[in-house]
Amino acid sequence: MSRNKTIRSKLFNSYAYFIVGLLLMFILFFFFYVTNLLRDRAADAIAQTCTSIQKQTDLEIDALNTLSLNISYSVLLKEAFQSHVNPNDASSNVDKLTAIDTLDTIYELIIAIIGPNSTAKQINLYDFEGQMIGGGTKNVIVDKNLEEMFWFDETIAKSGAKYISNPYSNSQLFSDIRPMADLDYISFTRLYFDKYRNPPIGIIEIIQPCQKIFSSADTIVATPNYQHQVLIYNEEGTQVYPYQSNAVSKTNYFPLIDNPSKAINSIQFLESSKADGKLICYTTSELTGYTTMIIASNTQLMAPPVYKTTLPFIIIGFIIIAISLIISYLLSS
Numbered sequence: 337m338s339r340n341k342t343i344r345s346k347l348f349n350s351y352a353y354f355i356v357g358l359l360l361m362f363i364l365f366f367f368f369y370v371t372n373l374l375r376d377r378a379a380d381a382i383a384q385t386c387t388s389i390q391k392q393t394d395l396e397i398d399a400l401n402t403l404s405l406n407i408s409y410s411v412l413l414k415e416a417f418q419s420h421v422n423p424n425d426a427s428s429n430v431d432k433l434t435a436i437d438t439l440d441t442i443y444e445l446i447i448a449i450i451g452p453n454s455t456a457k458q459i460n461l462y463d464f465e466g467q468m469i470g471g472g473t474k475n476v477i478v479d480k481n482l483e484e485m486f487w488f489d490e491t492i493a494k495s496g497a498k499y500i501s502n503p504y505s506n507s508q509l510f511s512d513i514r515p516m517a518d519l520d521y522i523s524f525t526r527l528y529f530d531k532y533r534n535p536p537i538g539i540i541e542i543i544q545p546c547q548k549i550f551s552s553a554d555t556i557v558a559t560p561n562y563q564h565q566v567l568i569y570n571e572e573g574t575q576v577y578p579y580q581s582n583a584v585s586k587t588n589y590f591p592l593i594d595n596p597s598k599a600i601n602s603i604q605f606l607e608s609s610k611a612d613g614k615l616i617c618y619t620t621s622e623l624t625g626y627t628t629m630i631i632a633s634n635t636q637l638m639a640p641p642v643y644k645t646t647l648p649f650i651i652i653g654f655i656i657i658a659i660s661l662i663i664s665y666l667l668s669s
Contacts, residue, residue, distance in 0.1 A: 379615060382564065382630050383603045385556060386617045389566065390628045392552030397624050400524040400542050401498055403455050407528075407540050413445040414530065418537060421463040439469070439477065446471030457516075458509070458543040461528065464536075472543075474513065482539065491525040491539055499525045500624060502570065503546050503579035520546040520579045546579040553577055553628075564632040571596075571625035589616060589629055596620045596627050 407413060420438040446459045450472055460470040462482050470476040482488055491499045501523040510516040521543050527536040547554060553566050557578075565585070568577035573590040592606055593599070599620040606616035618629040 378632075379605070379617070382615065382617050382632055383605075386619055386628055386630045387603060389553045389556065389568075390619050390621050390626070393550060393568070393626060393628070394621050394623045396544070396549045396551070397500065397524070399455050400544060401623075403449065403459075404498065404524060404526050404540050404542055406449050407446075407459065407461075408526075410445065410449065411531070413442065413449070414528075414537075416441040416445060417461055417463075417469065417528075418530070420469065421465065421467055421538075442469055443471045443475045456542045456544050457521075457548075460541040460543070461538055462541065463538040470509075473516065474510065476509075487523050487525050487541070488539075491527065494526065496527045496529065496536070500570070501525070502574055503576055505581075506543065509543075516545075520581075522546055522549055522576075522579075546577075550577050550579060564630050567629045567631065569627045569629070576626065589631065590627065592616070593618065593627065599627065 416438045420442060442461070446461075450456055450459065456472060458470055458472040458474065460468050462468050462480060462485075464482060466479050466481055468476070468478050468480045486504070487499060487501045490501075503520045503522055506519075506521045510519075524542040524544065526540055528538040528540045529536050550568070553568065556562060557566055566577065567575060567585055567589065569590045570576050573588070575584055575588070575590075578584075589606075590596075596618075597620065598604065599618055600622045601619070603617060603619050606618065613634055615632045615634065616629060617632075618627055620627045
C-alpha cells in the first residue's frame, strides 16, 4: 500500500509539474503578447494624435497664408494704401479715391478681407517710411521704425515668401483691450509688392493669438488624464509650443532628430537608444516647418494596459492551475 502511494504521489507530482509548467509558459507568452499588442495600439493612437495636431496647425497657418495673399492681390487696398502713404505719387490713382477718405477705406477693406469669421485678429500694413496702418481688432495708425521690428530682417530675407515668428507678447498693441493684452501671439509676415512686384512697397503683418493657432494641441493637452508631453519646434529647433514663456520644456528633444526632413508629412519614432526610456513620436510639416512631437514615458504608456490585463491573467492562471492539479490527481489515481 505504501509503495502504491509513493508511485501515485510521484505520478501526481510529475503530472502536476508538467501541466503547471506548460500552462505557465502559455500564460506568460499570452500575457506578453497581449501587452505588446496593447502597447503597439497605444503607440498608434499617439501617432494619430501627433498627425492630427500637425494637420490642424497647418490649417490655421494656411488660413493666414491665404489671407496674406488676398491682401497682396487686392487692387483696391493696394491703391488706397499707396494713396495714403504717398499721395503725391501719380501712379496711386488718387482720382478714383477723391470722394472717400483713404484711411477709412483701408480700414473697411481690411475688415472685409478678414471676413465675418475673423480669420485673423489684426492686420497691419507698413511702408518703408515708418508708418503703420492696422485694422481688425483695433484700427490704428502710428509711426514705426520698421527696422526695429523683431521680424524685419527675416521677412526681408524671405524675398516675398512667408515668415512665421516665434510666440511673443503683444500687450503694447492691445494694452487697452482686455483680455487680449495678456495673450501670446504669432506674427505672419511677407513683403508687400505693387502690381509690378519691384520694388516692394511695404510689409504685411497678420497677428493671430497662439491659442487659436495651437488650439488643437491645447484641446488634447487639456483632456482629463492626458499624461503625454506635446511639443512643437520650428525649423531652427526653437520651441513654439507650449507657447507660454514659463512653459519651456526642461529637455530639448529637437537635437535628437538626425534629419527632420525625413519626417515631412509622415510619422517617425525616435530610436530607442536616444529616447532614454521614452516613446517619442514626431512629424514635420512641409507648410510650416514645424516639428510636432509627443513624448510618452514607457511607464505612462504601459500602465493602463498592464493594469487591465494583469489581474484577469492572475485570476485565470490560478483557476487553470487549480483545475490542472485536480486533473493531475485524477490521472495519478
